[in-house]
Amino acid sequence: xxxxxxxxxxxxxxxxxxxxxxxxxxxxxxxxxxxxxxxxxxxxxxxxxxxxxxxxxxxxxxxxxxxxxxxxxxxxxxxxxxxxxxxxxxxxxxxxxxxxxxxxxxxxxxxxxxxxxxxxxxxxxxxxxxxxxxxxxxxxxxxxxxxxxxxxxxxxxxxxxxxxxxxxxxxxxxxxxxxxxxxxxxxxxxxxxxxxxxxxxxxxxxxxxxxxxxxxxxxxxxxxxxxxxxxxxxxxxxxxxxxxxxxxxxxxxxxxxxxxxxxxxxxxxxxxxxxxxxxxxxxxxxxxxxxxxxxxxxxxxxxxxxxxxxxxxxxxxxxxxxxxxxxxxxxxxxxxxxxxxxxxxxxxxxxxxxxxxxxxxxxxxxxxxxxxxxxxxxxxxxxxxxxxxxxxxxxxxxxxxxxxxxxxxxxxxxxxxxxxxxxxxxxxxxxx
Amino acid sequence: xxxxxxxxxxxxxxxxxxxxxxxxxxxxxxxxxxxxxxxxxxxxxxxxxxxxxxxxxxxxxxxxxxxxxxxxxxxxxxxxxxxxxxxxxxxxxxxxxxxxxxxxxxxxxxxxxxxxxxxxxxxxxxxxxxxxxxxxxxxxxxxxxxxxxxxxxxxxxxxxxxxxxxxxxxxxxxxxxxxxxxxxxxxxxxxxxxxxxxxxxxxxxxxxxxxxxxxxxxxxxxxxxxxxxxxxxxxxxxxxxxxxxxxxxxxxxxxxxxxxxxxxxxxxxxxxxxxxxxxxxxxxxxxxxxxxxxxxxxxxxx
Numbered sequence: 001x002x003x004x005x006x007x008x009x010x011x012x013x014x015x016x017x018x019x020x021x022x023x024x025x026x027x028x029x030x031x032x033x034x035x036x037x038x039x040x041x042x043x044x045x046x047x048x049x050x051x052x053x054x055x056x057x058x059x060x061x062x063x064x065x066x067x068x069x070x071x072x073x074x075x076x077x078x079x080x081x082x083x084x085x086x087x088x089x090x091x092x093x094x095x096x097x098x099x100x101x102x103x104x105x106x107x108x109x110x111x112x113x114x115x116x117x118x119x120x121x122x123x124x125x126x127x128x129x130x131x132x133x134x135x136x137x138x139x140x141x142x143x144x145x146x147x148x149x150x151x152x153x154x155x156x157x158x159x160x161x162x163x164x165x166x167x168x169x170x171x172x173x174x175x176x177x178x179x180x181x182x183x184x185x186x187x188x189x190x191x192x193x194x195x196x197x198x199x200x201x202x203x204x205x206x207x208x209x210x211x212x213x214x215x216x217x218x219x220x221x222x223x224x225x226x227x228x229x230x231x232x233x234x235x236x237x238x239x240x241x242x243x244x245x246x247x248x249x250x251x252x253x254x255x256x257x258x259x260x261x262x263x264x265x266x267x268x269x270x271x272x273x274x275x276x277x278x279x280x281x282x283x284x285x286x287x288x289x290x291x292x293x294x295x296x297x298x299x300x301x302x303x304x305x306x307x308x309x310x311x312x313x314x315x316x317x318x319x320x321x322x323x324x325x326x327x328x329x330x331x332x333x334x335x336x337x338x339x340x341x342x343x344x345x346x347x348x349x350x351x352x353x354x355x356x357x358x359x360x361x362x363x364x365x366x367x368x369x370x371x372x373x374x375x376x377x378x379x380x381x382x383x384x385x386x387x388x389x390x391x392x393x394x395x396x397x398x399x400x401x402x403x404x405x406x407x408x409x410x411x412x413x414x415x416x417x418x419x420x421x422x423x424x425x426x427x428x429x430x431x432x
Numbered sequence: 433x434x435x436x437x438x439x440x441x442x443x444x445x446x447x448x449x450x451x452x453x454x455x456x457x458x459x460x461x462x463x464x465x466x467x468x469x470x471x472x473x474x475x476x477x478x479x480x481x482x483x484x485x486x487x488x489x490x491x492x493x494x495x496x497x498x499x500x501x502x503x504x505x506x507x508x509x510x511x512x513x514x515x516x517x518x519x520x521x522x523x524x525x526x527x528x529x530x531x532x533x534x535x536x537x538x539x540x541x542x543x544x545x546x547x548x549x550x551x552x553x554x555x556x557x558x559x560x561x562x563x564x565x566x567x568x569x570x571x572x573x574x575x576x577x578x579x580x581x582x583x584x585x586x587x588x589x590x591x592x593x594x595x596x597x598x599x600x601x602x603x604x605x606x607x608x609x610x611x612x613x614x615x616x617x618x619x620x621x622x623x624x625x626x627x628x629x630x631x632x633x634x635x636x637x638x639x640x641x642x643x644x645x646x647x648x649x650x651x652x653x654x655x656x657x658x659x660x661x662x663x664x665x666x667x668x669x670x671x672x673x674x675x676x677x678x679x680x681x682x683x684x685x686x687x688x689x690x691x692x693x694x695x696x697x698x699x700x701x702x703x704x705x706x707x708x709x710x711x712x713x714x715x716x717x718x719x720x721x722x723x724x725x726x727x728x729x730x731x732x733x734x
Contacts, residue, residue: 038629044468051467052440052460059440062460070625070633072475180505181581193517194509197524201547205524303674311620312504 020046026085027068033081035074041067057086151378152238152350153231163380164241177313177343181216188212220315220343221252225301227320228278229259229292235350235377239319241274242383254309258297264305291325294363298334306341313343315390319377321351322364331363335370346373348386353378436466452481452488453639453646461634462489471592471613473628476636479680482616486573489612496570498611500557502580508587512558512597520547548601562595562607569609577627578617585627592630641668644684651685655692662699662730663688669729670711673721679711686710701727 027042044067052059061082069078155163184192195211224243226236240255254266257278265277310316316338324331339345347367351357353376359365368374375389376382437443440463444454447462454462462485465472474482490497500511508514524547555563561572577585591597592615595607615631617623639647644664648655655663667684679687687710696703704726712718721729 036625040629044470044632047468048464051464058456059460062440062457063464065457066461066464066632066634070473070628070631072619072635075635179581180503181507181583182505194515197515197517197520197547200521200524204528205521205526206528207521303676307620308622 023049026064026081029081029085030068030078033077035069035077037068041070044068060086150380151353152235153378160238163238166380177218177220178215179218182213183216185212185214188214190214219252220313221254221309221311222317223309223314223342224253224255224317224319225262225298226255226257227259227292227294227318228257230323232292232319232321232350233278235321236319237274237278239348239377239383240269240278242387243317244269244274252312254305254314256301256305258292258294260291260293260296262297262300262304292320292323293326294320294322294324294367295326295331295334298331298338302334302337306338310341316342316345317348318345318371319348321349322347322359322361322367324361324363324366326363328362328366332366332369335367339370339372344372345370346375346390347371348375348377350376350378352376353382437463439463446492447488450488450491451650452484453643453650454485455640455643458485458634458636461632465632466612468632469610471615471631473615473617473623473631473633474636475617475619475633477638477678477680478618479678479682480636480638481681482614482636483573483575486571486575486614486616489614490571493568493571493612495568496566497573498557498561498570499573499575501575502577502584504579504581506580506584510556511584512556512587512591513599514554514556515548515601516552516554520552523547523552550602553599553602558591559597559605561611561613562591562597562605564605564608566609569607569611572611572613574613574615576618577615577623578620582624585624588627589630592627638668638671638678639681641665644668644681647681648685648688652688652692655688659691659696659699660688663691666699666704666729667711670721673725673729675712675717675720676714677712677717683711683713699730701730704730 023042023045027037027045030037045064048063048067049060052063054060064082065075065078069075150159152160152163182188182190182192184195190213192211192213196207199209199211200207222243224240226232226240228236236257240257243253243255254264255269256262256264256266269277335345349364352374359368373389375386377386437446440456440459443463443466444456444459447454447459461472464470474485476482486499487497553559557572558574560566561570574588577588592613595610596604598604613631638644641664644667645660648660648664652660664684667679667687671678687707690707690710691699691703694703694707701723705722708718708722708726712721
């Protein structure tokens with residue numbers, strides 16, 4: 001069988017020329033909604049129509065879906081636009097309701113969809129708002145010395161600007177791990193046979209030296225979970241700016257923000273600046289009366305994202321003051337689960353920098369048992385320390401514990417455990 | 433048998449005859465992939481039958497299934513081809529012994545060219561799939577692509593786009609018969625868009641109640657109609673619960689088999705609690721569901 005789209009309305013020739021007008025218009029609408037549909041795909045759709053009955057709406061829908069959509073996140077928007085564009089009722093429901101994200105079952109589906117669409121379009125449509133700024137190093141340098149140890153909360157807007165500029169100078173290298181890929185290495189632990197043969201061929205079969213390989217080192221993925229409710233917003237904003245700046249070329253950074261709910265902003269951070277992304281997220285997920293529900297948000301993370309994001313030994317950074325309005329036992333249980341999957345959990349708490357700090361927030365006390373590194377992040381100096389230390393996390397899980405010795409509130413070690421124990425109050429009961 | 437079926441309905445019927453039930457969406461994606469000779473990218477939770485589809489297609493077309501299981505660190509030498517280094521070395525040494533005192537430098541380039549021919553090539557799954565020597569196009573299953581590294585994805589682009597593999601020392605090998613290619617992903621990470629664009633993409637959901645009933649009817653004929661409905665409806669409701677790992681179709685079938693073996697007349701909470709381990713694979717999930725939740729799920733009407 002000859003396979004191409006020529007059968008369809010006789011169209012063929014230049015790229016895209018065989019694609020009928022109604023398809024072109026539909027594809028344009030999909031692109032406007034943020035779907036990344038290429039010319040290849042509209043051509044595929046046109047080809048596909050040669051194999052189905054264009055008069056049967058269901059067939060056209062399925063053919064369009066098979067050829068134009070290639071990401072699961074796009075399916076809901078695609079369905080909506082298809083219904084809108086080609087009229088008629090919503091296409092048949094997609095399988096079991098269980099496929100909706102765990103948030104959905106107790107929500108009104110249409111409400112959920114609308115939020116999804118709005119969030120989706122906000123994320124995809126406007127890649128414009130890019131920050132353009134000319135760094136003014138001369139002016140910044142003068143005040144920086146004094147700013148080193150000034151709490152962000154006490155800084156003026158100008159001072160925060162200066163800090164933002166200084167942060168861009170910082171470098172961060174997330175800890176490495178051995179991947180299973182091999183690279184040439186003089187002192188590698190295994191033989192490089194392809195090279196040995198090639199060398200031997202040049203010397204009439206004589207093997208004079210054994211080329212070697214070893215496993216390649218690569219950076220661990222970094223996952224950031226930032227609390228943006230109430231007093232934490234300022235700190236999270238600065239930290240995300242910092243992390244965004246230092247990890248731009250580090251492709252494997254996933255960023256989430258939380259308040260009463262959790263939302264993923266990785267995509268937004270790639271196309272717009274931190275401030276715009278946070279403003280948008282804050283409107284959606286911070287319910288000022290509801291307080292912070294860290295446990296619930298970690299749970300949502302575990303269910304919806306952890307599998308995908310924590311796969312390759314990720315380092316998790318949590319930015320929060322630990323004021324949790326949920327049950328401490330729930331937070332502790334979620335932290336335990338997170339600790340099982342993450343390579344390392346680093347908790348950044350701006351309050352920890354204050355003199356005489358003790359983790360009095362019930363949530364913080366409950367979570368601390370599962371935190372590998374507990375660090376203050378309240379001033380520029382502490383950020384510099386953070387950048388310095390993230391690159392020096394122990395390579396193996398649980399090995400070493402740099403925070404224990406230097407943490408400002410000096411927690412005591414529990415024999416047989418490498419994790420930190422809060423000094424007061426007592427650790428919450430953790431249910432199985 | 434070799435020609436692709438004329439419509440998605442015909443394809444669905446042929447697969448059903450082999451005991452594999454597809455909904456109309458999946459039928460369309462598979463149908464178009466066959467007709468348009470494009471790779472099919474299947475994404476979905478574990479246990480929805482992604483891998484099984486590939487072996488069903490091989491059975492349907494009475495052809496060979498070539499399976500490449502992906503894992504971290506998988507590279508070209510394991511996936512596509514590798515030179516037979518020990519043989520090459522032996523060959524080189526045999527030659528140097530055969531022509532003692534020969535001018536090593538002048539032999540060198542000839543020797544090198546001669547070493548990289550097909551006789552010294554070890555064909556791994558991807559190259560086997562486009563091997564011109566095979567009479568009938570095989571089904572190539574690239575399983576769990578999300579486990580491989582990103583570097584490996586870029587290597588696949590040439591194969592999936594043009595059905596060819598370029599071996600630097602030998603040249604480009606192009607498929608005489610395009611294989612049916614199925615890629616699966618459990619979505620433990622995002623696979624690059626460039627790769628998915630070369631395929632027809634399909635998200636496989638858990639089956640609907642009707643589809644799953646049909647699957648159980650075929651796989652566990654011993655289970656009566658009433659119990660079958662109770663069993664499947666329970667699993668469907670269970671998938672709406674907040675669990676670490678939702679039960680897949682294979683779990684439903686195992687459980688249905690167990691219920692049939694127990695020979696109970698009705699599905700009560702006690703039976704479910706006792707056999708929950710067949711459906712749920714995490715201790716936390718079982719603890720969460722056992723008792724009240726099971727009773728509640730059983731109480732709801734289908």
